[in-house]
Amino acid sequence: xxxxxxxxxxxxxxxxxxxxxxxxxxxxxxxxxxxxxxxxxxxxxxxxxxxxxxxxxxxxxxxxxxxxxxxxxxxxxxxxxxxxxxxxxxxxxxxxxxxxxxxxxxxxxxxxxxxxxxxxxxxxxxxxxxxxxxxxxxxxxxxxxxxxxxxxxxxxxxxxxxxxxxxxxxxxxxxxxxxxxxxxxxxxxxxxxxxxxxxxxxxxxxxxxxxxxxxxxxxxxxxxxxxxxxxxxxxxxxxxxxxxxxxxxxxxxxxxxxxx
Amino acid sequence: xxxxxxxxxxxxxxxxxxxxxxxxxxxxxxxxxxxxxxxxxxxxxxxxxxxxxxxxxxxxxxxxxxxxxxxxxxxxxxxxxxxxxxxxxxxxxxxxxxxxxxxxxxxxxxxxxxxxxxxxxxxxxxxxxxxxxxxxxxxxxxxxxxxxxxxxxxxxxxxxxxxxxxxxxxxxxxxxxxxxxxxxxxxxxxxxxxxxxxxxxxxxxxxxxxxxxxxxxxxxxxxxxxxxxxxxxxxxxxxxxxxxxxxxxxxxxxxxxxxx
DNA sequence: GATAATCAGATTGTCGACAAACTTACAATA
DNA sequence: TATTGTAAGTTTGTCGACAATCTGATTATC
Numbered sequence: 001x002x003x004x005x006x007x008x009x010x011x012x013x014x015x016x017x018x019x020x021x022x023x024x025x026x027x028x029x030x031x032x033x034x035x036x037x038x039x040x041x042x043x044x045x046x047x048x049x050x051x052x053x054x055x056x057x058x059x060x061x062x063x064x065x066x067x068x069x070x071x072x073x074x075x076x077x078x079x080x081x082x083x084x085x086x087x088x089x090x091x092x093x094x095x096x097x098x099x100x101x102x103x104x105x106x107x108x109x110x111x112x113x114x115x116x117x118x119x120x121x122x123x124x125x126x127x128x129x130x131x132x133x134x135x136x137x138x139x140x141x142x143x144x145x146x147x148x149x150x151x152x153x154x155x156x157x158x159x160x161x162x163x164x165x166x167x168x169x170x171x172x173x174x175x176x177x178x179x180x181x182x183x184x185x186x187x188x189x190x191x192x193x194x195x196x197x198x199x200x201x202x203x204x205x206x207x208x209x210x211x212x213x214x215x216x217x218x219x220x221x222x223x224x225x226x227x228x229x230x231x232x233x234x235x236x237x238x239x240x241x242x243x244x245x246x247x248x249x250x251x252x253x254x255x256x257x258x259x260x
Numbered sequence: 261x262x263x264x265x266x267x268x269x270x271x272x273x274x275x276x277x278x279x280x281x282x283x284x285x286x287x288x289x290x291x292x293x294x295x296x297x298x299x300x301x302x303x304x305x306x307x308x309x310x311x312x313x314x315x316x317x318x319x320x321x322x323x324x325x326x327x328x329x330x331x332x333x334x335x336x337x338x339x340x341x342x343x344x345x346x347x348x349x350x351x352x353x354x355x356x357x358x359x360x361x362x363x364x365x366x367x368x369x370x371x372x373x374x375x376x377x378x379x380x381x382x383x384x385x386x387x388x389x390x391x392x393x394x395x396x397x398x399x400x401x402x403x404x405x406x407x408x409x410x411x412x413x414x415x416x417x418x419x420x421x422x423x424x425x426x427x428x429x430x431x432x433x434x435x436x437x438x439x440x441x442x443x444x445x446x447x448x449x450x451x452x453x454x455x456x457x458x459x460x461x462x463x464x465x466x467x468x469x470x471x472x473x474x475x476x477x478x479x480x481x482x483x484x485x486x487x488x489x490x491x492x493x494x495x496x497x498x499x500x501x502x503x504x505x506x507x508x509x510x511x512x513x514x515x516x517x518x519x520x
Numbered sequence: 521g522a523t524a525a526t527c528a529g530a531t532t533g534t535c536g537a538c539a540a541a542c543t544t545a546c547a548a549t550a
Numbered sequence: 551t552a553t554t555g556t557a558a559g560t561t562t563g564t565c566g567a568c569a570a571t572c573t574g575a576t577t578a579t580c
Contacts, residue, residue, distance in 0.1 A: 018337060021563075022325060045531070056565050058318065061533090062325045065282060069329035071422065077278060078532050078572055093420050100364045160353050162331065166426060281533075305561070316535045321563090338542055338562050 025053060025063035033072055033083060034148070034172055040085040040180040049080075070169045072176070086173065086180035091225050094173050099218040101167060102151070103211030105158045106198075110207045112157070117202075123153045124199050131192050140185030148175065150195060174221075181225045188224060285313060285323035293332055293343060294408070294432055300345040300440045309340075330429045332436070346433070346440035351485050354433050359478040361427060362411070363471030365418045366458075370467045372417070377462075383413045384459050391452050400445030408435065410455060434481075441485045448484060 032038045050060045064081050067073040073081050086094075109120055127150035134142035148171050155167035178185070194217045201210040292298045310320045324341050327333040333341050346354075369380055387410040394402035408431050415427035438445070454477045461470040 020335075020337070047531075057532090058321075058564060061318075062322050065322045065325040066329045069326045071425075075280075077280070080532075093422050097420060097422055100361065104360045160357060162353050162357055162430075165331075170422075307561075317562090318534060340561075 021055060021059045022062045022066070025055060025059055026066050028053065029063060029067055030072065030172060034175050036179060038083045040083050040176055042083045043080060044082070045080045070172075072169070072172060084176060086177045088226050090173070091177045091181070091222055094170055094177060095218045095222045098167070098170055098174070099215045101163065101170075102154060102218070103207075103214045105154050105163075105167075106202060106210035106214065107207040108159055109154070109157050109202065110205060110210075112159075116157070120153070120157050121199060121203055124150060124195075124202070127153060128192070128195050128199055131195060135187065135189065135192050138187060140187045143187060143191065144175065144178070144185055147191060147195075177225055181227075186224075190220070194220075281315060281319045282322045282326070285315060285319055286326050288313065289323060289327055290332065290432060294435050296439060298343045300343050300436055302343045303340060304342070305340045330432075332429070332432060344436060346437045348486050350433070351437045351441070351482055354430055354437060355478045355482045358427070358430055358434070359475045361423065361430075362414060362478070363467075363474045365414050365423070365427075366462060366470035366474065367467040368419055369414070369417050369462065370465060370470075372419075376417070380413070380417050381459060381463055384410060384455075384462070387413060388452070388455050388459060391455060395447065395449065395452050398447060400447045403447060403451065404435065404438070404445055407451060407455075437485055441487075446484075450480070454480075 029038070038044075046057050046060060046064075050057045053060065064073060064075060068075055068081075072084055074084050075081050109117065112120065127146050130146035131143055131150070134140075134146055151171055152168065155164045155171075158164060158167075194213070197213050198210060198217075201207075201213055289298070298304075306317050306320060306324075310317045313320065324333060324335060328335055328341075332344055334344050335341050369377065372380065387406050390406035391403055391410070394400075394406055411431055412428065415424045415431075418424060418427075454473070457473050458470060458477075461467075461473055
C-alpha cells in the first residue's frame with residue numbers, strides 16, 4: 001500500500017506527522033462512508049454530528065468542505081450535509097475514468113526496478129489472498145475491503161501522488177456506488193479470478209494484457225452494478241423486491257467513539 | 261467551454277444557480293492563483309486575507325480547505341495558508357497525468373454526434389484564433405488564458421463531470437507550474453501551430469494522431485518548463501540569473517474589490 | 521374543497537472572542 | 551563565541567452565540 005514514501009533516508013529522522021483536527025474529522029467521515037455507517041442519501045445535521053464527533057461545528061464544517069471537494073458529500077443549502085447518492089450515470093462515469101487510468105498504472109508499474117516490482121507483486125498477492133479468504137467465508141464486507149486495498153496498492157505504486165489521491169477518491173466513490181445500487185454487500189465470485197489474472201499478467205510482464213483485463217473487469221463491474229440485461233435479470237428483480245421504499249433516511253446514528 | 265449542461269430542456273426553467281459564500285471565496289482565490297495575483301509560495305494571514313475579501317475567517321477557512329483538497333494551497337501548521345510551489349517533480353506528475361487523460365478525451369469527442377462535433381471544432385477554433393491574436397500582440401498572458409480555455413473546452417466535452425473537474429484543477433496547476441518555474445509569462449511560438457494541429461486531427465477524425473500530438477505537446481511543455489538539456493541551456497542560465505533569491509515572500513496584496 | 525398566506529420552529533451561515541501554540545528576538549551561561 | 555533558555559508578541563484553532571432563512575404545518579379566504 002506504500003511505495004510513494006521511499007525517499008526516507010536511513011539514519012535521518014523522518015519528520016513528525018502531525019495531523020490537524022480537520023484531517024482527523026475528514027478521515028473519520030471517509031471511514032464512515034466506506035464502511036457503510038453513513039449510507040448514501042443520509043442527511044445529517046451539523047450540530048448533532050459535531051456533538052457525536054466531540055468537536056464544535058467550525059472544524060466539522062471545514063472537513064465537510066474537503067469531502068465535498070472530493071465528491072463524497074453534497075451540501076444542500078441550509079440542510080446540513082448529505083452523503084452523495086450515486087446515479088447510474090455516476091457509476092458509468094467513475095468506472096470509465098478508472099478504465100482510462102488503471103491500465104496506464106499497470107504499464108507504469110512494469111517500468112519499475114525489478115526489486116520494486118517484486119514488492120508490488122507480493123503486496124498484490126497478499127490482497128488477493130485476503131480476497132480468497134473472504135470469499136471462502138462468504139464475507140462480502142471483507143471481500144470489498146480487500147478489493148479496495150488491492151487497487152490502492154496499484155494506485156500507490158503508480159509513481160504519482162496526484163493520481164494516487166484521485167484514484168483513492170474514485171475507489172471510495174466506487175464503494176458508494178455499491179451502497180447506492182444495492183442495500184447490502186454482494187459477493188461476486190468472479191472477482192477473485194479476475195484479480196488473480198491481474199497479478200499473473202503483471203508477473204508475466206504483459207502490460208497490454210493487464211490493461212485489457214482491467215478494462216474488461218471495470219465494464220463487468222458496471223454491468224453488475226447497473227444489473228444490465230445480459231447477466232442478471234433475476235438479480236434486478238430480487239433487488240427491486242428487497243428494496244426499501246427509499247424514504248428520506250432520517251439521521252442515522254454515527255457509531256463513533258466519544259473522545260474523538 | 262460548455263457541453264456538459266446540454267440537458268437543459270427548452271421551455272423549462274433552469275434551476276437558479278445560488279452560490280454560497282464559500283463558493284464565491286473559493287472562486288476568487290482560484291482566480292487570484294490563475295492570474296498571478298497570488299504567486300506560488302505566497303504566505304497569507306487569515307485575518308488580513310479575510311479582511312480584504314470582506315468576510316470573516318470562518319467561511320474563508322472553509323474555502324481554504326476546499327482549495328487544499330484541490331492541491332492549490334498548502335496549509336502549514338499555524339502559519340495561515342501558502343500558495344503551493346510546484347517542484348520539477350510536480351511538473352512531471354501533472355503533465356504525465358494530463359498525457360494519460362487528454363488523448364482519451366480526443367477519442368471520446370470523436371464519438372460525439374456530428375452536430376456536437378461541429379460545435380466542439382468551432383469552439384476549439386475560436387480559442388486557437390484567440391491564441392493567434394495573442395501571439396501577434398506578444399501578449400503572453402492572453403496566450404496563456406486562451407491555452408487554458410482551449411483545454412477546458414476539451415475537458416468540458418469529454419462527457420464526464422468528474423474528469424472535467426479533475427482536468428480543470430490540473431490546468432490551474434499547470435499555470436502554477438509556469439509561475440513556479442519562471443518569474444514571468446513566456447511566449448512560446450510553437451504553441452499555436454501545435455494547437456492548430458490538434459484541431460486538424462480532430463477535424464480529420466483521426467483520434468490516434470490527436471493522441472500522439474497531445475502527448476508530444478505535453479512532453480515538450482515539460483521540457484520547456486524544466487528547461488531540460490535539449491532545447492534551452494541558455495534559457496536555464498538566464499533563468500538562474502534573473503531569479504530572485506526566493507526569500508519568504510511577504511503578504512502580497514490581493515487586488516480584489518472591497519465589497520466581495 | 522383547494523389555494524394562498526401566515527406563523528412558529530428549527531437549523532444554518534456568519535461573526536466575534538478567547539486561549540493555546542508557535543515564532544522570533546534577546547539575554548544568560550558555559 | 552556559540553548555544554541554550556526565556557519571554558513577549560503574533561497568529562491560529564476552537565468555541566459559543568446571534569440572526570437570517572428555510573421548512574412544514576396551520577389557518578383563513580375564495
